Amino acid sequence: xxxxxSYELEGGVAWLTIQRPQARNALNAAVREGLFAGARRFDAxxxxxxxxxxxxxxxxxxxxxxxxxxxxxxxxxxxxxxxxQFGRNIQLGKPVIAAVNGxxxxxxxxxxxxxxxxxxxEHATFAISEAKVGRGAPWAAxxxxxIPPKVAMQILLTGEPITALRAHEVGFVNDVVPAxxxxxRAQALAQRIAANAPLSVRAAKKTVYLSRPEVFDxxxxxxxxxxxxxxxxxxxxxxxxxxxxxxxxx
Numbered sequence: 519x520x521x522x523x524s525y526e527l528e529g530g531v532a533w534l535t536i537q538r539p540q541a542r543n544a545l546n547a548a549v550r551e552g553l554f555a556g557a558r559r560f561d562a563x564x565x566x567x568x569x570x571x572x573x574x575x576x577x578x579x580x581x582x583x584x585x586x587x588x589x590x591x592x593x594x595x596x597x598x599x600x601x602x603q604f605g606r607n608i609q610l611g612k613p614v615i616a617a618v619n620g621x622x623x624x625x626x627x628x629x630x631x632x633x634x635x636x637x638x639x640e641h642a643t644f645a646i647s648e649a650k651v652g653r654g655a656p657w658a659a660x661x662x663x664x665i666p667p668k669v670a671m672q673i674l675l676t677g678e679p680i681t682a683l684r685a686h687e688v689g690f691v692n693d694v695v696p697a698x699x700x701x702x703r704a705q706a707l708a709q710r711i712a713a714n715a716p717l718s719v720r721a722a723k724k725t726v727y728l729s730r731p732e733v734f735d736x737x738x739x740x741x742x743x744x745x746x747x748x749x750x751x752x753x754x755x756x757x758x759x760x761x762x763x764x765x766x767x768x
Contacts, residue, residue, distance in 0.1 A: 523552025525559055531708040532559075532566035539575030545601055545625045546584040553602045553629075561610055567712035567719075569610070570704050571633060572617040573626075576697060579616070579642065582624025585651065589754035595654075595745040601625055603657060604632040605727065606734065611720045613711055617704040618642040619697065623679065628657050631664065634723060636690065637704050638682035639697040644690065645679035651753030652763065654744045659737035663730055665690050 524535045534556040536543040543549070560569045573579040583601075587593075602608050616622075616633035623645040630636050630644065638644075648655045661670040665688045673680065685691040695703045711719060744750060749765050756763035 521552075522546070522548035523556050525556045527563070527566055528705065529709055530565065530567045530712040531705055532556075532563060532569040534560065534569055534571050536573045536580055539573070539577065541584065542578035542581035542621065543573035543575070543626070544581045544584040546587050549584075550601050554599075554608065557602055557604065557608050557610060560612070561608075566612070567716065568613050568615065568708040570615045570617050570708055571629060572619055572701075572704070576619055576639075576641075578620040578626070579618040579622040580626030580629055581621055582626050582628075582647065583653070585754040585757040588653075589751075589758040592751060593754075594750070595742060601628065602632075603628065606632075606657075611723065612716075613708075613719060613723055615704055615708055617700055618644075618682070618691075619700055621645075621679070623647045624651075624653075624655075628655075630690075631657070631661065634726075635692050635707065636685075637693045637695060637700065637707065638685065638691045639700045640682055640694055641697060642682040642685075642694075643679040644673075644682070644685050645677060646673050647677045647679075649675065649677040651757060652744070652747065652749035652751075652765065653753060654741035654750070656734065656737035656741040659733040660730060 522537055524537055526533045536549055560566050599607050604610050604614055614633045616630040616636045618630055618638040621643050622630045624647045627644055627646050646655050646658055669688045682691060682694045686694050748768055752763050
């Protein structure tokens with residue numbers, strides 16, 4: 519674990535919390551490392567039956583990748599283990615719930631998408647904002663398995679956020695609750711699951727994902743030219759320098 523991510527156990531429920539509220543819980547190196555470590559700890563923790571992933575504070579679940587860090591490191595194509603993707607680069611047989619306490623954009627959307635269930639505060643918003651910064655989202659390849667394809671297309675092409683209510687309407691979010699009740703509701707849902715027969719719970723999770731398409735390799739191929747483009751460097755640099763990006767389309 520790192521100081522950027524905390525792990526606590528409450529009644530058989532592991533709470534994994536990103537602790538960078540001052541940076542909207544953005545995914546810098548320390549957070550990414552902490553999320554991997556926390557997920558592995560949960561997987562090995564026999565006392566933890568369900569994990570809840572959330573962010574500190576009341577403004578952001580996770581704003582996505584740390585664009586300042588990306589600009590400073592001139593990140594091109596992220597490696598396969600750049601950020602934890604449950605079910606892809608780290609396997610978790612036990613259920614994971616996202617308790618979305620604010621914005622879940624870009625990599626934050628990725629994290630929520632990877633969770634088995636999502637509970638959102640009323641003020642939470644969701645966005646795949648990569649089009650606005652010239653970056654890639656190959657991890658969104660399975661989004662049209664989760665929500666209607668035309669809704670997925672709108673989210674990806676516009677980069678504009680949708681509300682928690684809209685996310686619930688299209689089936690991405692299981693429940694929307696007042697912000698002050700988010701932890702209580704997430705804990706209650708997790709404990710209801712934790713009280714069930716563990717082998718049945720694990721088998722149920724595997725059964726649901728039997729119909730999920732394996733499309734990541736093709737998505738990585740599609741998005742590689744985007745990551746390698748000049749625009750992919752311009753977007754984070756413009757964010758770091760607090761200016762509007764100048765797109766060249768190359």
